[in-house]
Amino acid sequence: MNRAQKEQLVEQMRDEFGQAKSIIMTSHVGLDVNTVNELRSEFRAQGVHYHVVKNTLAKLAVADTDLDIMAESFRGPTAVAYSFEDAVSPAKVAADFADDHDKFEIKGGYLDGKMIDVAGVDQLAKMPTKDELRAKLLRTFVAGPTNFVRLLNAAPQKFLNVLNARKDDLGEAA
Known part of the structure; x- marks a missing residue:
């Protein structure tokens, strides 16, 4: 990978x-x-992006941004999971997968300008x-109108039940 490709990758990571x-x-x-x-x-099924990143390029991507506090976390083999739509989905998929696979490790995360530890990722996954x-x-939203319609229908239904009971009483008396 040449320098221009690396710079383009850093910019792409910074934007994403x-x-x-x-x-x-x-x-x-x-x-395996x-x-x-x-x-x-x-991850893909949940609309989450998942990429293995080169730590030096990831550190360059977060440098001089609000994400700068993540720089120290890029040590050893690192992959990142993120979503543009939902903050919970990456954590939920990662936590579920970590429960099933001992070798899969969650290192931490970033949410709303703050670093979160593994326990924070687990709490996020439960949301x-x-x-x-x-x-x-x-x-x-649907519950209110549904209950209102049931309430409107209850009086005529009960009245019909009373009439049917009276009809049955009169039929037995005859």
């Missing part, structure tokens, strides 16, 4: 890291290729994703 909602740093040393490909497909929050909000 700057737009990311959260960044999770991992290491997959010791995992099929397992890493499985991990990549899980609902953007889609889960949307579903809850939609259920909340």
